[in-house]
Amino acid sequence: MKRNAHIVDIIFILSLFCIFTASALLVVLMGADVYQGITKDMDHNYSSRSSISYVTEKIRQHDSEGQIFVGDLENEPALILTQNYNNDTYETWIYRDGNHLKEIMVAAGTQVNPGDGQELMEVTDFQLEATDQSIRIAAADGEGKWSESMVYVQCGPVKMREG
Template sequence: MQHFITEKEHPIPRLLIPFLLVCLFAVCTIIVTVLGLKTYLKIQKDTDLAYQSRTGASYLANRLRGTEGAISLKDNHTILLTENENGSTYETDIYFSDNTLWESTVLSGSEPIDSEKIVEASDFSVHWIASDLLSFSITGTDGKQDTRTVYLGKEALSR
């Protein structure tokens, strides 16, 4: 005769292991989500800061290339674009003031008013390399610098 010893199984150990695995999965999911969010926010912040200097530099380069009139420099922080349209002469000042690059277009001889903000920056400088090459540098608020050299074409030789 065989004696079978049967112990009554307790439901707690049987349910505890799956419950602990589910809890471990939930904790790991939360940790991965928080780390991913932190990484995403850092990348987004870096992208936004780099966007400032790139956007300002691209806008300014295209603005200079699209100008059909004279381009001159008032100082190392100010560009003057002079264009004739419908018999009137307009001057566009692109200047750096109060950690911002500004643009203002007025009739020739008038003082700049209602300037439009191009981009926030910590520094801006511009200088001629040659009669048809203008170089400028914009430093974003993050300290990243974007330097561009713009070829203004043969017609720039008469400017």
Template sequence: MKRKKHISSKFSIQFIFIMLLFLIIVILSIMIINLGKEIYISINNDRTNNYELRVSLSYISNKIRQADKKSMVDIRDFNGNPAIVIKETYDGLNYENWIYYNDNNIYEILIDEGESFGIYDGMKVLEVDNFNISKINDNLYKISVVEEGRSSDLVISLYSVQRKTMD
């Protein structure tokens, strides 16, 4: 009789020990999965923010590069912020494409040359925390964009200003 009690108590202690080990493994696995999930979310958010920052700079730089002709790109003040004004001609008519910053958004509007417009008349293109463009010299522009606390700068050189005709 004693032997059966001893064997059953030994069996129950081994069973409890194995179940505790299994429970510890399950708990550690859940903790590792949650940690991995948080790391993945953080990496994905960083990647999305970097993508949006690059898109905003690429959009503006491509607009400027498309207008790479002498005296077609200008920086003007609009509502206290610098704005890019790109002159364009369609069907013999002159237009101005304004890219400007207001209220944490970059706007774009195409208007007749010299026409005035309201601050919210343009189409929202991108949402950013801050936007600045400055002319460094005749053919060099610096674009700065801040989004979600991250800033990025891009310097663009227009080649049409550098080209000289040979006589």
């Protein structure tokens, strides 16, 4: 009788150990799934929001009359920012080429080719829309998730310009 009780105790302890091990494994698997979801969200936030933040900051840096234009470069929207340096006028073009947001700074009047710009970050789509006193910026990340922002400009109406 004592031996049967001893076997029951061992089986009970092994059962508890198996339940504990299975529970621990389940918690680890759920944690890994949560971590993967957080990582995806962080990647989305970085790629789409960073591009919008970058363009917004560039607009604010050039918020003076006659320095902000919205145009197009080979049927893609482009932000054109002008600035004077040492009595010369330069243009900074920000646009999408393929799956990348690009930027190039050239002397005013220079022909801009989309492939010439410096890659900033990955975006699958990029939109600019100018109204009287604001510019709407929208960008899609690699998974097609959109982020957008509206930037108010103090310098007056944003002008449209052909690329």
